[in-house]
Amino acid sequence: MKNRRLFWRIVQGIETSIKSGEYTVGSRLPAERELAEKFNVSRPTIREAIIALEVRGQVEVKTGSGVYVIESASLESNVVNAFELTQARALIEGEVAALAALSINDDELEALSETLDMMEKNQDSDSIEEADKLFHKIISTATRNEAMILSVKNLWSLRASTREIIEDYKNVCSSDNKLTLKEHTAIYLALKEKDAAKARLAMHQHFNRLINTLFDAIESKALAEVQRKNNEKRDLYSLESLVKSK
Amino acid sequence: MKNRRLFWRIVQGIETSIKSGEYTVGSRLPAERELAEKFNVSRPTIREAIIALEVRGQVEVKTGSGVYVIESASLESNVVNAFELTQARALIEGEVAALAALSINDDELEALSETLDMMEKNQDSDSIEEADKLFHKIISTATRNEAMILSVKNLWSLRASTREIIEDYKNVCSSDNKLTLKEHTAIYLALKEKDAAKARLAMHQHFNRLINTLFDAIESKALAEVQRKNNEKRDLYSLESLVKSK
C-alpha cells in the first residue's frame, strides 16, 4: 500500500490540496519550480506527478502558461455511497444473472459450486470476500458480453475505491455470511436451471437483503439525525417498488 | 487532435507496439535508456511516457528490474463489438429508465422534451447524435444514483472508444432517425406517467430495434461468411428471450 516512487507522494499531496480547496477549480497551480521547492524534490519529479494528474484527468497543462485544475476533478468518487452502489449492483447484476442463465456452461456452474464450498468452509472474512468476488465474476463472464463484464468490473472497482464503502460492506458480509451463502445458492440453482427470470429475482433478493442490512448496520451506529435521513432514503434505494411493478 | 507534448508520441508509439505484439503481455520493455535512443528523445521524456502508461494501467514498473506489460492491457477495447455494447446498454439503461421513472422531476421531463424537439427539427447527424446523447444522459441523472450514472457514462465512453462501433452506430442512427424519435417519445411518455415497467419496456424496445437494424446494416455490407456467424449470434444478442421470460 506504500507509494514507493516519490512522484506518487507529490500526486497525493497536490490531490489533497485540490480537495481541501487550497487550489480551487480552474485556478493555476504554482509553477513547477515553486512546487519543487515546496515539496523538496527536483523539478523532473514534479513534472512526473503533474503528468500522472493529467492522465487521470485532474489537471490541464497549458504550455507557457501553467497547470490548471480541471473542473469535475476530485469530487466524483466520494459521492457514491454504499446504498447507491448496492442498488446499482442489484439492477445491473440482476440483468447479468438473467443473461448468464441463457449461456452459462457446465464448467462455469462447477466453478460457481466451488465458490459456495469455499464460502461454507472458510470462516475468515478474507476468504469469504474472495469467494464472493469470484462468484459474481464467474456469472458476469458467463454472459459472453464484454460490455457487461466491464460494467460489473467497474462497479467492483467503485466499491474498492471508497474506504467508507469497504467498511460498510465488511460489517454486513462477515456478520451474515450464512444468509449470503443461502442467497448465492439460490442464484446458483436458478442458473443451473437456465431460468433467467428466477436468476434475476434471486439476485435482486440477494442485494435487497444487503441494502436492508446496510441500513440496519448504519442505523445501529449512527446518530439520530442520520437516522432520519436514512429513513427518508430507504424507500429511494429499496428495490421493492421496482420489483413489484414487474 | 495533435499530441503536442513529446511524451504523448512515445506513449502512442509504445501502445501500438504492445498492440501489434512487438511487446507481448507480461514481457519486459526495453530499458529506459534504450527506448530513449530508439525514439531519439531524452530519458526523462521516456520516463514521462512510462508514467502515463502506468497511470493508464497498461504497464507495471518494478524498480531495479524493468517495465512490464500488464495483462489486460491491449485487448479490452477491441473485443467489445457493437452488438455486445447495444445489448448491455439495453439491459442497463432499461433498469435506469425504470429507476428514473420513480424519481424524475418536471424540469428533467421538460429537458427531455426539448431533446425530442431538437431531434425533430435538426436533420444533420451531428445534432441528432447530440440530442440522443443528451436524452440518455438526462434519464441517467434522474435516477439520483451516481453509480448508475457512472455505469451509463462508462458505456458511452466505450462506444466512443472504438472506431468500428462509431461507424456502425452512425449508419443506424442517421438512417432511421424517425424511428429513434418515435421510440424516444415512447420512453418520454412512460417516464412522464412515472410508470417504471413501461419505461423499461420502451427502452428495451428501442435498443432491440437498434440491434436488429445493426444486424441488417452489417449484413448488407458483409460477406457471406460473416452473415453465417451473425445469424448464429442473432439469438445470442436478441433481447426477446429475456423479455418474454418476464
Next chain:
DNA sequence: TTTATTTTATTGGTATTACCACTGTTTTTT
C-alpha cells in the same frame, strides 16, 4: 557437485543544470 555467498552489471529513481519555445505582460515606439 551442490549450495550459499559475494560481486558485478543492469535497471529504474532522483537531482542538477542548462537551454529552448511558448505565453502573457509590460514597455517602447509609432
Next chain:
DNA sequence: AAAAAACAGTGGTAATACCAATAAAATAAA
C-alpha cells in the same frame, strides 16, 4: 491611443551524474 517590440515567467526537452534496488554471474563454502 494603438501597434510593435522587449521582457519575464512558464512549461518542454535534453544531458549528465549519482543513488538504490534488482537480478545475473562469479566466487566461496559445504
